[in-house]
Amino acid sequence: MAYVLTHATVLDGTEQMGPQPNMTVVVDDGGRIDRVGPAASTVGPLGAREIDLGGAYLMPGLINAHVHLCGSGKPMSAGGAGDLIDKVVGNPLGMWALRRMIRGHAQAQLASGVTTVRSVGDPGFADVDVRDAIDAGKCAGPRLLTSGVGVTVPGGHGAGLFAHIAKTPEEAREIVRACFARKCDLVKLFITGGVFDAEVEGEPGVLRMSPEVARAAVDEAHKLGMPAAAHIESAEGVRVGLEAGVDTIEHGAELDDELIALFKKNGVGRASSLTCTVSPALPFVELAPEKTKSTEVQKVNGRIVYEGIVRAAQQALAAGIPVGLGTDSSCPYITHYDLWREVVYFERLVGASRQMALHTATLGNARILGLGEETGSVEEGKAADLIVTKANPLENLEALRDVSMVMVRGKLDEHPRVKRIPELDAELDEFLPKAC
Numbered sequence: 001m002a003y004v005l006t007h008a009t010v011l012d013g014t015e016q017m018g019p020q021p022n023m024t025v026v027v028d029d030g031g032r033i034d035r036v037g038p039a040a041s042t043v044g045p046l047g048a049r050e051i052d053l054g055g056a057y058l059m060p061g062l063i064n065a066h067v068h069l070c071g072s073g074k075p076m077s078a079g080g081a082g083d084l085i086d087k088v089v090g091n092p093l094g095m096w097a098l099r100r101m102i103r104g105h106a107q108a109q110l111a112s113g114v115t116t117v118r119s120v121g122d123p124g125f126a127d128v129d130v131r132d133a134i135d136a137g138k139c140a141g142p143r144l145l146t147s148g149v150g151v152t153v154p155g156g157h158g159a160g161l162f163a164h165i166a167k168t169p170e171e172a173r174e175i176v177r178a179c180f181a182r183k184c185d186l187v188k189l190f191i192t193g194g195v196f197d198a199e200v201e202g203e204p205g206v207l208r209m210s211p212e213v214a215r216a217a218v219d220e221a222h223k224l225g226m227p228a229a230a231h232i233e234s235a236e237g238v239r240v241g242l243e244a245g246v247d248t249i250e251h252g253a254e255l256d257d258e259l260i261a262l263f264k265k266n267g268v269g270r271a272s273s274l275t276c277t278v279s280p281a282l283p284f285v286e287l288a289p290e291k292t293k294s295t296e297v298q299k300v301n302g303r304i305v306y307e308g309i310v311r312a313a314q315q316a317l318a319a320g321i322p323v324g325l326g327t328d329s330s331c332p333y334i335t336h337y338d339l340w341r342e343v344v345y346f347e348r349l350v351g352a353s354r355q356m357a358l359h360t361a362t363l364g365n366a367r368i369l370g371l372g373e374e375t376g377s378v379e380e381g382k383a384a385d386l387i388v389t390k391a392n393p394l395e396n397l398e399a400l401r402d403v404s405m406v407m408v409r410g411k412l413d414e415h416p417r418v419k420r421i422p423e424l425d426a427e428l429d430e431f432l433p434k435a436c
Contacts, residue, residue, distance in 0.1 A: 007023075022038065063366055063375070064118065066325075068121055069117075073335035073424060107140060110142040111413070112338070120188045173220040191230045205233030227247040260319045284301075362377065383408075
């Protein structure tokens with residue numbers, strides 16, 4: 001169906017966006033934006049359905065650049081999660097249930113206003129199966145970019161959860177080739193440890209993957225036309241990842257001049273970007289360990305990771321390095337409907353302007369993911385990935401918490417419903433930074 005969305009206040013997603021009142025956006029029956037112009041002079045095709053937005057704010061759908069779809073956000077220890085995944089993968093009934101869960105979580109992202117999701121590690125290639133079902137029109141859902149299973153090393157982050165273990169560079173290449181065979185969109189590496197698998201206070205991002213294994217995995221990915229993303233939470237890990245040629249550094253750590261230069265020209269001559277993920281680190285800082293199913297050591301390390309993520313994002317922005325946003329959904333307290341919180345954190349903790357934060361969550365993320373010509377802005381010729389809010393996010397980004405309409409590739413949900421987890425929301429709201 002074609003649509004005429006009229007009397008909208010458009011926020012187009014570009015770097016210099018400002019409210020454009022009394023606008024009309026025409027969506028053709030192929031799911032693309034056909035026309036954008038003043039309501040008084042912009043009309044749609046005969047038979048199009050007209051929706052009067054009455055001045056509400058129309059903007060690009062949000063893009064969540066770092067998600068795991070296999071968990072709900074309810075706290076669970078790493079050991080408990082690993083035991084559960086072991087029971088699921090390899091069991092046909094378990095895989096059916098996993099795909100069903102992942103589909104539901106992807107649909108929760110969509111209902112919250114996220115029209116594009118990048119999955120960066122899920123068990124059993126279940127995210128790939130869900131992506132294919134969505135693309136085939138078998139079920140509703142956001143645009144999904146999937147990595148399938150990641151590449152890790154013995155004792156590495158993600159081992160036993162959503163990554164396969166490579167003991168040698170050749171084994172890393174084999175995992176990458178397996179991902180390519182399953183038509184994954186990217187390759188995910190786990191180069192350093194994380195908060196949950198750190199054994200020593202002060203070492204949350206200890207280097208786990210050797211430079212040789214990292215280089216082999218990235219080289220094979222690039223040969224096959226796939227970008228590489230890497231979980232990294234220390235400066236040493238950032239160096240190893242960038243020298244290997246990783247395209248996106250996920251999380252990050254405090255940078256120096258050498259690392260900033262490597263972001264701009266990495267070990268294979270490309271530019272790399274940083275994905276900011278404040279959301280998974282902040283609960284470790286603010287909540288007691290028993291609530292996040294962690295330990296006192298993990299709480300201390302959580303603060304180190306949090307400070308490194310915020311500082312790296314600040315340094316990257318100042319240096320002109322592309323910065324994306326993701327929530328790390330499935331981590332403790334990180335649900336599938338809370339990208340709006342990450343956008344708020346980007347403004348109020350990292351220090352980006354509201355305009356920059358909204359741009360980053362839309363066109364900025366699209367460009368980093370290689371989708372800048374397809375989505376991310378309200379622009380003629382692009383996919384009709386759109387959301388509507390009643391309040392203006394440029395006045396308060398918390399307006400993104402309540403999305404009243406969602407359209408993905410021209411398919412409209414006029415009454416999106418998010419099934420929330422009230423007990424998590426209440427605790428997260430307690431330490432939500434206040435607007436200036």
